[in-house]
Structures are given as C-alpha cells and as structure tokens.
Amino acid sequence: MKNSKRVAIKNLTKTFITGENKKVHAVKNINLDINPGEFVCLLGPSGCGKTTTLRMLAGFESPTTGQIEIGDEDVARLTPDKRDTAMVFQNYALFPHMNVYENIAYGLKLQKLPPNEVKERVEKTLKLMQMDDFSKRVPSQMSGGQQQRVALARGIVMEPGVLLFDEPLSNLDAKLRIHMRDEIRKIQQKVGITSIYVTHDQSEAMGLSDKIVIMNEGNIEQVGTPLEIYQRPKNEFVANFIGKANIISGKVKNRDGKYLIIDIYGVEYAIESDKNYSENEIVNLVIRPEAIDISGKDFSGIVKKTIFMGAHHEYEIEFFDKRIEISYNNPINQKIYEKEETISFSFESRSIHVL
C-alpha cells in the first residue's frame, strides 16, 4: 500500500499514578523500529506493557517521556485522529444498528469524503474481505468470526499508515482463531499495510509476524523474526516464553573458529556462538525438546512422564539433577516408552544455543 508508514519508538516510557498515589512503570524506556509494510507482534505475559505501548501508538494514552514517529512525524503529542492509524479492537466495536456496509463506510463518511469515493472504497474492501454477501447484515446476524472480519475491514478501508490490533482474536474459539489469523496475514500481505499487533498468544505471534517483540515488565527483551527468537533466544525468559525450552548447563573448554567447544556432562559439543567466554566458565544452554535425538546414545535418563499428543509424544526425563523434556514425532514403527523405562539420547550440536 502506497500509504504504508514506518514507525520509530524512541526512549518511550509510561508511568501511571494509581489512585493510592503509587507509581506503576508500565513501559520503561523502550526503543523500536518498524519498517513500512512490516507485521510486528508485541508479545509478552499479562501486565508486561504491550497494550499500553499500543495505546500510546494510537494516541489513547500519552507517553510520560519519549517520541513516537509515524512516517517522518513525531506524533507522540497528537490526538488519535491526527496520527494516520486505525485500530482493530478485541470486542470488534461495531455499531449494532448499522449494517456491514454502513459500519465499514462510517469512518470515511466522518472524513467527509465524496459519496462516490466512499462507495468505491467500501465496495473494494468488501470484495477484498470476500464479504459482499454480508453487506446488508447487522452485527447481531453474524458470527464472532464474521464480526471480526468487519472490524478488520473497518480498519483497512481507512488505508491508514499503520494498522493497530489489540488482541483481536481473543474472543474466538481455537479453530476460528487459527483461521482468522491466516486470513489477517493474507490480507495484510495483499495490501502491504504496516501492522502492529498485541497478543499474549505465542503461536499467534509466530504465525503472523515478520518480527516479534518480546516484552517483559515494561522492557523489550528481544526483537527478531520468529525463527531468530525461537532458535536464538537472548535469555532464559525469551527461551521459556516462546515454545518449550530445556535449560541445561555446560562448561566452556575452548574456541574453535566460530564454534565454542562445550562439555555437557562429559560429552564435548561444538556449538556455534559469537559470545566470548573464558575457559571453564559455566554457561546456560537452551535445547528445544524436539532437538533431542533419541537415536543417539550419549546419555540416558528415566522416563518420568509420558504425554501422547497424537502427532507427537512428549516425555519428561530425569536427567542428572533435573527434568528435561523430549518431544518427537510418532512414526508408525517408533518405540513408545513407558514410565520408569530408560531412554537413550544425544543432543544435536546445531540445535544447542548458548545463552
């Protein structure tokens, strides 16, 4: 979309003063750059500051300090209508007495656009969203998923520089969420609109994003593509927040080119890492449950828990003084382990990440 804009957040903070005169540091000096056309998810646990950040972008909340640039303009002190953003809300926020067509047209009429342009843009959006057949229905005659599509259409029809999403799918059931997630991504890629999306659902963030921003206690912990975040988490918080992670320790022996040679319980692994550690330093390593190779024989452990998940099995294994998790797909001839059985395995060097 030609109007699609960049966003730059600079040293942004938000401190709320509560009724009891206490300070809540909801957002702590964050910095973030978003390219035009990018789909970025703000992801983190409840209370981490993602909604506050989004509301500051929209102009519903004013920053305590810092700048927000949309395009080339610092909008931090502008009212919402001056910012070239549109928001898709969790509760759809549709007008109950207006039909789909009128709901989508509302924002354009407010801008006093000529009626023929309103008609053209609403019809184009209805077509894009494959909703022509619904145009005369009112919200109460539609399912939650359909209403959410109207809410999305209302944002898209405005052709804003940035489209903001506040957990738009959280009122939908699991299956519909996945369907709508794919739909949002498809439409966003088609129109190329810069999108910032708040969620606490990691699979939603993985499925939607060009870039994920992991937030925790008002800070940004890491920014990266879904693959980067998953394969190279910066710290234990990120590793545990995205997917499942076994954190085990190893002892650094030396460096061999781009590899660190690390001793893990008596077995040496060459692990790619650009971090500098001294000899014998103990480091924390992340190993994903699916990266443990059960055809290997370097280690063994006792199965303490088994969970059959259909396509894969999850095992909790007693391994030295800790529990680790192994997950693997279930080919027809794969042995199924029972509780208290011994299982052998190795770690795959290329799947180990040094924190």
Ligand SMILES: Nc1ncnc2c1ncn2[C@@H]1O[C@H](COP(=O)(O)OP(=O)(O)OP(=O)(O)O)[C@@H](O)[C@H]1O
């Ligand atoms: N108006 C307010 N007054 C005081 N504190 C607030 C206000 N709004 C938010 N907070 C606090 O700021 C922190 C961040 O809240 P925020 O809503 O941004 O988190 P969140 O990551 O979006 O969480 P959730 O996923 O639960 O919506 C929380 O501790 C919250 O209690």
